Amino acid sequence: MKPLKEFTIPFVGLKIGKHHFDYEVEKAFFEYFEFEDFNDANITVNVELEKKSTLLELHFKILGWVNVNCDLTNEPYNQTIENEFNLVVKFGDEYNDDYIDILIIPHGTFEINIQQYVYELIVLAVPAKRVHPGVEDGSLDSEILKKLEELSPSEQKEHKDQNEDIDPRWNKLKNLLTDK
Template identity: 55%
Template sequence: MMKDLEAYVIKFVGLKQGKHQFEYKITDEFFDFFEYDDFNTAEVNMTILLNKKANMLEFSFTAKGNINLNCDVSTEAYDQPVQNTFELVVKFGDEYNDDNEDLLILPWSDYELNIAHYIYETIVLAIPQKRIHPGVEDGTLDSEILDKLDELQPKAEEDKNEDDIDPRWEDLKKLLND
């Protein structure tokens, strides 16, 4: 498994100080390594900008692409555009420490960093919590599930007759106005 993620290892020791750019095309196969299957397909371009300084490394991760998801309302598949950035500072110290999400401390002896997990997090955090097909939002999606949901929708308040209102509510409304 780690052998397959070898493409995401950046050997920073041999790099000159300054900016270095790395490009990756991330597809659903990448997420198989993390056993993540909350979407159908993924096609995301990752740009990693590494600014190597004398005593630290600054990484900037930028994800942009499309992920095919199933809608939470209609269960219809749709392409969700995703875009996200993540900044990581890598410093060196006596021992490994990743307690802070924006700061990674590597031992002085380290000469490379596997960035696969940071790529994974950058993309997964770009996926919206609530997944709604654009056709559901604008009313253009024709779906049996949506038709059934409309059919089961409770009747609107204006359909109720004024006589059906419990007189106790009227008394309570008077208290609000006092």
């Protein structure tokens, strides 16, 4: 996969200290990764790069929304997301990204691409179970919800089953358990 140029940070010319980078992520970004779970997206990504003499520290912060389909009703809605992540970039003999929050890049590297970290941070910020806010507060009027309510077991049936007369022989057997 060819890296996106806008997410490449050339750190070699930066002075030692903190530097800020801001990105706007929309649906086209996820199409690049062939990720089709989001209908639309509007996310602000703030990256603070702190350059030190022997390493780089990156602090990612995302805030925005993604339009996803509800898992219950399949109705699209905007899911608010917020997430943070810290990454330490060290220099070594060869590229190594085995650790979650440590990236080792070869000596002589002059830039770093953060697109994969941004992508994973956004995808992991979306809840595993996506429920439309209208389902939770009861304000969503949907054909699927009506059908689910129609097919769900009613409380009256459950209550009736619990109160049905029990054969007296079973009651005598239950007494055997308590008469120890």
